[in-house]
Amino acid sequence: MKFGVVVFPGSNCDHDAFYAASANAGQQAEYIWHDSPSIANDIDCVILPGGFSYGDYLRCGAIAKFSPVMAAIKKFASAGGPVLGVCNGFQILTESGLLPGALLRNTQLSFVCKNVRLQVATTDSPFTCEMTKGSTVTFPVAHGEGCYTADQRTLDQLEAEDRIAFRYLDNPNGSARNIAGILSEGRNVLGMMPHPERVCDPLMGSVEGLALFQSLIASVPALSSSSSK
Amino acid sequence: MSSITPDLIARNRLTQSEYDKIVSLLGREPSPTELGIFGVMWSEHCSYKSSKIHLKKLPTRSKLVLQGPGENAGIIDIGGGYCIAFKIESHNHPSFIEPFQGAATGVGGILRDIFTMGARPIAVMDALRFGSLDAPRTKSIVKGVVSGISHYGNCFGVPTIGGETVFEPCYNGNPLVNVFALGVAKHGDIFYGRATGIGNPVIYVGAKTGRDGIQGASMASEEFNAESSSKRPNVQVGDPFMEKLLLEACLEAMKTGAIVGIQDMGAAGLTCSTCEMGSRAETGVEIDLKYVPQRETGMTAYEMMLSESQERMLLVAEKGREDEVFAVFKKWGLDAVTIGTVTDDGLLRVKHNGEVMAELSNRALADEAPIYDRPHNAKPYRANAPFDAPDFAPSADVQADLIRLLGSPDLCSKRWIWEQYDHTVRTNTVQGPGSDAAIVRIKETGTSVAMSLDGNGRYCLLDPREGVKLIIAECCRNLSVVGAEPVAATNNLNFGNPERPEIMAQLVEAVEGMSEACTFFETPITGGNVSLYNETLGEGIFPSPVMGIVGLLPTAVPVPMEFPKAGLQVLLIGGLRIDENLQRFGGTQYAKNILNTIWGLPPALDMDYEKRVQTAIREIARAGVAASAHDLGDGGLGVALAECSFGGVGAKIELNANVRADLLLFAESPSRVIVATSDAKAVQAIAQKHGVECLRLGETMRERLQIRNGASTLVDASIAELKCPWSTALESSLAS
Numbered sequence: 001m002k003f004g005v006v007v008f009p010g011s012n013c014d015h016d017a018f019y020a021a022s023a024n025a026g027q028q029a030e031y032i033w034h035d036s037p038s039i040a041n042d043i044d045c046v047i048l049p050g051g052f053s054y055g056d057y058l059r060c061g062a063i064a065k066f067s068p069v070m071a072a073i074k075k076f077a078s079a080g081g082p083v084l085g086v087c088n089g090f091q092i093l094t095e096s097g098l099l100p101g102a103l104l105r106n107t108q109l110s111f112v113c114k115n116v117r118l119q120v121a122t123t124d125s126p127f128t129c130e131m132t133k134g135s136t137v138t139f140p141v142a143h144g145e146g147c148y149t150a151d152q153r154t155l156d157q158l159e160a161e162d163r164i165a166f167r168y169l170d171n172p173n174g175s176a177r178n179i180a181g182i183l184s185e186g187r188n189v190l191g192m193m194p195h196p197e198r199v200c201d202p203l204m205g206s207v208e209g210l211a212l213f214q215s216l217i218a219s220v221p222a223l224s225s226s227s228s229k
Numbered sequence: 230m231s232s233i234t235p236d237l238i239a240r241n242r243l244t245q246s247e248y249d250k251i252v253s254l255l256g257r258e259p260s261p262t263e264l265g266i267f268g269v270m271w272s273e274h275c276s277y278k279s280s281k282i283h284l285k286k287l288p289t290r291s292k293l294v295l296q297g298p299g300e301n302a303g304i305i306d307i308g309g310g311y312c313i314a315f316k317i318e319s320h321n322h323p324s325f326i327e328p329f330q331g332a333a334t335g336v337g338g339i340l341r342d343i344f345t346m347g348a349r350p351i352a353v354m355d356a357l358r359f360g361s362l363d364a365p366r367t368k369s370i371v372k373g374v375v376s377g378i379s380h381y382g383n384c385f386g387v388p389t390i391g392g393e394t395v396f397e398p399c400y401n402g403n404p405l406v407n408v409f410a411l412g413v414a415k416h417g418d419i420f421y422g423r424a425t426g427i428g429n430p431v432i433y434v435g436a437k438t439g440r441d442g443i444q445g446a447s448m449a450s451e452e453f454n455a456e457s458s459s460k461r462p463n464v465q466v467g468d469p470f471m472e473k474l475l476l477e478a479c480l481e482a483m484k485t486g487a488i489v490g491i492q493d494m495g496a497a498g499l500t501c502s503t504c505e506m507g508s509r510a511e512t513g514v515e516i517d518l519k520y521v522p523q524r525e526t527g528m529t530a531y532e533m534m535l536s537e538s539q540e541r542m543l544l545v546a547e548k549g550r551e552d553e554v555f556a557v558f559k560k561w562g563l564d565a566v567t568i569g570t571v572t573d574d575g576l577l578r579v580k581h582n583g584e585v586m587a588e589l590s591n592r593a594l595a596d597e598a599p600i601y602d603r604p605h606n607a608k609p610y611r612a613n614a615p616f617d618a619p620d621f622a623p624s625a626d627v628q629a630d631l632i633r634l635l636g637s638p639d640l641c642s643k644r645w646i647w648e649q650y651d652h653t654v655r656t657n658t659v660q661g662p663g664s665d666a667a668i669v670r671i672k673e674t675g676t677s678v679a680m681s682l683d684g685n686g687r688y689c690l691l692d693p694r695e696g697v698k699l700i701i702a703e704c705c706r707n708l709s710v711v712g713a714e715p716v717a718a719t720n721n722l723n724f725g726n727p728e729r730p731e732i733m734a735q736l737v738e739a740v741e742g743m744s745e746a747c748t749f750f751e752t753p754i755t756g757g758n759v760s761l762y763n764e765t766l767g768e769g770i771f772p773s774p775v776m777g778i779v780g781l782l783p784t785a786v787p788v789p790m791e792f793p794k795a796g797l798q799v800l801l802i803g804g805l806r807i808d809e810n811l812q813r814f815g816g817t818q819y820a821k822n823i824l825n826t827i828w829g830l831p832p833a834l835d836m837d838y839e840k841r842v843q844t845a846i847r848e849i850a851r852a853g854v855a856a857s858a859h860d861l862g863d864g865g866l867g868v869a870l871a872e873c874s875f876g877g878v879g880a881k882i883e884l885n886a887n888v889r890a891d892l893l894l895f896a897e898s899p900s901r902v903i904v905a906t907s908d909a910k911a912v913q914a915i916a917q918k919h920g921v922e923c924l925r926l927g928e929t930m931r932e933r934l935q936i937r938n939g940a941s942t943l944v945d946a947s948i949a950e951l952k953c954p955w956s957t958a959l960e961s962s963l964a965s
Contacts, residue, residue, distance in 0.1 A: 009562065013386070111383055111650075113648055113652055113653065140653050198653050198656050201656065203784065203786065
């Protein structure tokens with residue numbers, strides 16, 4: 001399959017996502033520049049990588065939601081195409097309205113970079129279908145604004161609809177209900193603060209992130225046959 | 230009618246004799262703008278006028294060194310068609326005045342030095358020195374500096390993978406922020422700061438010029454006094470997003486082949502970049518300030534030439550190919566403007582509003598600054614440290630001492646600091662902060678680079694020459710423990726006022742010791758930084774040279790520092806080496822934290838033995854026979870054994886040494902490494918081959934650390950008991 005990795009001027013995990021998808025997961029990958037008005041037909045999955053999109057001196061992702069590529073990604077997602085937003089990518093997805101809620105400053109008010117244990121909360125998604133429900137994976141986080149927040153009704157709805165993909169076992173940022181990653185209503189958009197792309201290589205201490213790529217590889221053929229994209 | 234008054238000369242921080250030299254070089258009186266340009270270029274910070282004659286004593290060559298000192302960064306060959314560029318630089322003075330921006334722009338400055346050369350930065354480390362934690366401003370300086378580094382490095386997208394942090398009252402009014410950065414480039418893709426090709430356009434790229442940071446270089450060249458806080462406007466403000474754009478745009482523009490030379494605008498901004506590029510290429514540079522992108526109105530030529538606005542670069546392109554360069558910068562949304570041309574007259578000519586405001590020889594500015602052989606015929610300053618050991622009773626409770634040491638500011642965990650730094654971005658971090666040496670893999674070559682940053686102001690106060698040698702030995706040992714071969718070094722010389730002979734003597738001793746050790750350990754100096762005048766109200770810092778040494782190694786899962794499981798043999802490569810001469814105990818962390826004093830001399834170093842220990846441990850690590858390895862440094866054997874236990878597996882150690890328990894556990898003798906192994910025979914055989922002692926200390930076991938010497942139990946503690954003060958000390962003292 002082919003991954004499209006979006007590059008905003010301030011993306012800084014774009015190379016990592018590209019490397020994980022290509023060198024580690026063995027798939028094709030190409031970069032998508034932030035002013036692209038459309039997503040090429042041969043892209044099977046879009047990754048919004050971590051970084052600081054346009055500097056993010058305002059709210060993280062607040063400017064990015066106006067970029068041409070986001071309009072294209074909305075179209076891609078509404079046609080059922082899988083979109084993975086990691087860290088800054090998650091922030092952009094909430095700002096763009098592709099996912100509910102918002103990411104506030106960490107409750108400790110400082111940047112945090114460490115490995116955190118996550119519970120795989122659902123396997124009913126193209127991103128987690130190859131994982132084991134309830135199992136623990138360890139991914140690194142690296143963010144200053146990762147405190148997931150939404151109103152009670154939205155949080156209840158996310159739980160009721162089984163749309164929480166990952167929960168923190170040791171919450172590093174004060175996120176509501178230990179939420180580390182959530183799915184869209186159509187389950188084809190995943191936003192998460194932890195970085196699966198950083199743990200796809202034995203040299204990085206773990207390959208637990210590969211399961212996310214393997215899930216996509218396993219589910220994409222079914223997705224593309226069921227959607228017109 | 231002369232416009233140059235003695236007052237104006239003094240305000241540009243030039244002496245009368247320096248002014249006289251300017252007049253004789255020019256054959257006329259300088260204009261006020263020209264005087265300002267000389268003032269910054271001949272500042273200590275830019276000209277190295279007090280240190281230059283001594284820096285010449287340093288070894289700078291080896292078969293791996295592709296670029297030594299004198300460029301923006303040093304470069305060494307790592308094989309496979311690739312090389313690494315690295316350097317360390319200080320931002321001490323700005324970080325005292327405005328800790329957040331001072332530290333942030335310190336990171337920005339060194340990153341530009343790396344990517345100016347065509348290398349993409351892949352790692353940053355920091356050596357930080359703060360005052361005592363109970364001094365009034367220390368906590369806010371620590372928080373400001375750490376968040377400044379975090380802010381800049383994280384946004385830029387470079388992992389901050391290690392460093393070291395020390396607290397000492399001598400830094401109360403003068404913290405040190407030394408930032409090391411390393412980047413990787415392909416052979417043949419290296420760029421230099423040279424304005425070659427007469428008629429080529431000189432192009433300004435990046436952020437607009439403002440009034441910030443004017444005369445920052447001169448500020449960094451004087452002592453602090455009570456009015457220093459009024460210098461806040463001299464500290465620049467950093468924009469890491471702009472730097473990221475500049476990085477990507479520069480690397481992409483370099484690929485067009487249209488760029489012939491490039492240099493960042495760091496200290497002394499537009500002035501330094503123009504005249505240094507011209508001087509290196511033996512050309513002239515003519516610029517017209519009306520083309521310089523400005524974010525303030527009504528700036529004078531003086532202000533524009535001396536501004537230290539951040540995130541700016543100067544480049545020289547091939548004539549006729551400007552549009553290729555402009556297209557790349559436009560793509561990244563950056564200003565790129567031709568502001569002048571390369572000329573054949575060797576002069577820096579600055580026009581403003583149709584008038585020539587300065588016309589000076591590039592050589593005179595960049596290379597003909599006065600060189601001082603400052604008097605150093607005094608004993609190096611030792612503050613109040615006596616030579617003789619005080620009469621101190623052998624410790625009655627070394628376990629309590631160990632717990633206190635583990636929770637002391639220098640030895641406790643620095644997790645609170647490094648968790649605020651993104652240390653895994655770029656997915657190259659094979660070993661990150663909190664280990665003996667950091668390791669990044671180089672994806673392009675399939676090999677790895679290890680790096681270690683170290684300094685020890687206490688050792689250097691007691692003996693600058695031997696102190697520096699110990700620092701270099703420690704860096705090389707750190708690298709060897711992870712299996713890396715040390716190959717090159719960068720240095721940051723942080724000292725007080727060089728006009729005081731007893732301070733100058735420290736500098737000279739340190740440089741000579743450095744020369745000897747770097748030659749011996751085959752780690753030539755490829756560049757670095759000198760930061761003098763680190764004094765506040767006449768009180769100088771300890772002599773604080775910081776070394777950054779890099780090593781090469783095959784890519785592999787690293788040997789951990791912590792004991793991985795119970796039942797392994799614990800060996801001490803190098804042997805106990807306890808020096809019973811109490812004079813050698815006065816620089817230790819024990820003397821600092823338990824006895825609250827300092828005396829005597831640093832630990833004795835046998836460089837030849839040290840090198841053999843390093844060769845042995847490197848071979849042990851690479852042979853895969855070590856289950857864990859950790860070198861002994863500050864805090865000695867006791868602290869190192871505790872650190873090895875913090876993964877949850879401790880050890881039962883049985884010593885049989887006829888020596889005081891406090892010396893046994895806390896002497897800081899070099900040339901020692903703890904190894905845990907299931908194959909003691911193989912480890913012993915390697916040690917023996919290199920003529921190095923290999924002492925069996927005991928065996929790893931679950932959950933406790935027990936240390937016995939003969940019949941007496943020195944330590945018998947649960948790991949939690951030892952680890953708790955170590956892991957919480959820094960955070961709780963910053964919170965209180």
